[in-house]
Amino acid sequence: MKILAYGSLLAVTLGAGVSSCTNLDEEVYSEVLASSFNPTERDLPYILAPIYAPFRGSMLGWHGYFDLQEESADVIVTPVRPNGWDDGGTYRRMHQHNWTSEQSQPNNAWGMAFSSITRCNMIIMQIEDGTLALPEDAAAAAMVELRAVRALAYYFLLDNHGNVPIVTDYRDDSLPEQNTRQEVYDFILSELAAVLPDLTEEVSPNTYGRMTKWGARALLAKIYLNAEVYTGTPQWDKVIEEVDEIIGSDLFALDANYSDVFTYTNQNSGEIIFAVPYDEIYGQGASLHMKTLDPLSRLVYGMSAGPWGGNCAVPQFIDTYDPDDTRLQDTWIQGPQYHASTGEEVINYVKAVSEIARDGGVPSNAGFRVGKYKIKQGATNNLDNDFPLFRYGDVLMMKAEALLRKGDANGAAALVTEVRQRAFKDNPEKAAVTGADLLKGSTYQYGWQNPDGTVDEVNGGADIKFGRFLDELGWEFAAEARRRQDLIRFGVFQTKSWFNHRPHAQAQTRTLFPIPFAELSKNPKLEPNPGYN
Numbered sequence: 001m002k003i004l005a006y007g008s009l010l011a012v013t014l015g016a017g018v019s020s021c022t023n024l025d026e027e028v029y030s031e032v033l034a035s036s037f038n039p040t041e042r043d044l045p046y047i048l049a050p051i052y053a054p055f056r057g058s059m060l061g062w063h064g065y066f067d068l069q070e071e072s073a074d075v076i077v078t079p080v081r082p083n084g085w086d087d088g089g090t091y092r093r094m095h096q097h098n099w100t101s102e103q104s105q106p107n108n109a110w111g112m113a114f115s116s117i118t119r120c121n122m123i124i125m126q127i128e129d130g131t132l133a134l135p136e137d138a139a140a141a142a143m144v145e146l147r148a149v150r151a152l153a154y155y156f157l158l159d160n161h162g163n164v165p166i167v168t169d170y171r172d173d174s175l176p177e178q179n180t181r182q183e184v185y186d187f188i189l190s191e192l193a194a195v196l197p198d199l200t201e202e203v204s205p206n207t208y209g210r211m212t213k214w215g216a217r218a219l220l221a222k223i224y225l226n227a228e229v230y231t232g233t234p235q236w237d238k239v240i241e242e243v244d245e246i247i248g249s250d251l252f253a254l255d256a257n258y259s260d261v262f263t264y265t266n267q268n269s270g271e272i273i274f275a276v277p278y279d280e281i282y283g284q285g286a287s288l289h290m291k292t293l294d295p296l297s298r299l300v301y302g303m304s305a306g307p308w309g310g311n312c313a314v315p316q317f318i319d320t321y322d323p324d325d326t327r328l329q330d331t332w333i334q335g336p337q338y339h340a341s342t343g344e345e346v347i348n349y350v351k352a353v354s355e356i357a358r359d360g361g362v363p364s365n366a367g368f369r370v371g372k373y374k375i376k377q378g379a380t381n382n383l384d385n386d387f388p389l390f391r392y393g394d395v396l397m398m399k400a401e402a403l404l405r406k407g408d409a410n411g412a413a414a415l416v417t418e419v420r421q422r423a424f425k426d427n428p429e430k431a432a433v434t435g436a437d438l439l440k441g442s443t444y445q446y447g448w449q450n451p452d453g454t455v456d457e458v459n460g461g462a463d464i465k466f467g468r469f470l471d472e473l474g475w476e477f478a479a480e481a482r483r484r485q486d487l488i489r490f491g492v493f494q495t496k497s498w499f500n501h502r503p504h505a506q507a508q509t510r511t512l513f514p515i516p517f518a519e520l521s522k523n524p525k526l527e528p529n530p531g532y533n
Helices: 041-047 049-058 065-070 087-096 104-129 136-160 181-198 213-225 227-231 236-249 288-292 297-301 327-331 392-406 409-424 467-477 483-489 507-511 517-522
Strands: 272-276 335-338 345-349 387-391
Touching: 041 049, 041 136, 049 104, 049 136, 049 272, 065 104, 065 483, 087 104, 104 136, 136 181, 136 213, 181 213, 181 227, 213 227, 213 236, 213 272, 213 387, 213 392, 227 483, 236 392, 272 392, 297 335, 297 345, 387 392, 392 409, 392 467, 409 467, 467 483
Parallel strands: none
Antiparallel strands: 272 387, 335 345
């Protein structure tokens, strides 16, 4: 059970129905507890639980952050199947970049972020006005953590929506002004710079699932990694500066087995820097397995609930793997699957997704399924696996990319080799890559895939600068809700075709999602993002 960080919500701080930056009128249940509640520093995990809860509601949930980042990219697709899955074309729009300002996935990401921001602002106000009477040390610790989490929430908005209001005062109920992406970027960096010296360095069960100094540094590195996308100015030296602090701490290391980072006991992973904790009973919301597994897979895992059988791997991506790369097996469920009790074959997952079934949609067994988040026997419709947002493997790869882009391909190759080694334990020669390897293009066979599985308009990936490094990111981080961001940084999101996807007519505008129509309707100060009405 992983309920420490998000388990109990104190009514003195929890507001109901927080969904956006313009919905700041919420009911605060302080009447019952405020007079008798005398919090101490040990109460902070519970006092601050509401600010983290929106992340758990979205990361691996229905039409959540995973869908936003992966359905729009070149690794995962949700085809129409015999049992449905057209759903008004929502997955097709995501994959083909035809989303609108009413599309649920980007709108849910907006709501997730602003829900956390509003809760942060509320608790900051309660500490400042004495409603939440914390001891001085506890109040100071709470304030820096609140600002760090608020910065994390604004990072999600920076990356996905760009031009959003910066709201820091819970007392101000006026309609907020819209800020530019540059202003949001500057705000996040200033907030993290202000709190970083005072954030805890502790790595323990008490800080698991909470923003520490190391989580803040990983966040800074991630923002600097994408700074050229956000502002037009690269910040590779600053990426290296932040990750070197994490590496030099000696507090994190690669797990011996790749699968250990994602299993249902991954709260014990030494690789995770910041995770969103889930629990099948006390911290529900991780339902990815329900969306990806065929209904017959309930017999394989002895599940009490029947999965729905939707998303799967894009075959073109699967073809990029080295067959000896154990991440292929650790990430994707493939081939025959057997009944947990009788041992008989119940379904055989095949790579191809293009064959059309007679009764509509692709066959129910078409496409390898996401198995990265290990599914235990007797699983319910809620996974027990925590979602690692920042992990040490990513820290090493961020440094490698920064070195590569600065011209040190050999230094980058040494780090990539370090990350690859556990995936090629039986083939150590294949684990090693050279600087020359990383300077090559991508092995991804980009092009439009026809219903018969053939690929037209092939332009491949050989022309992608540092494309081999993009491949390495794909193999290491497949199905970790980040592929869209990587494709944008490498220029692929706007230029390449893949399974059932061609570049959008306004491809350059698709690197940002639209401001939700509901927000535009409520706040006349907000303008649509470029390329959207």
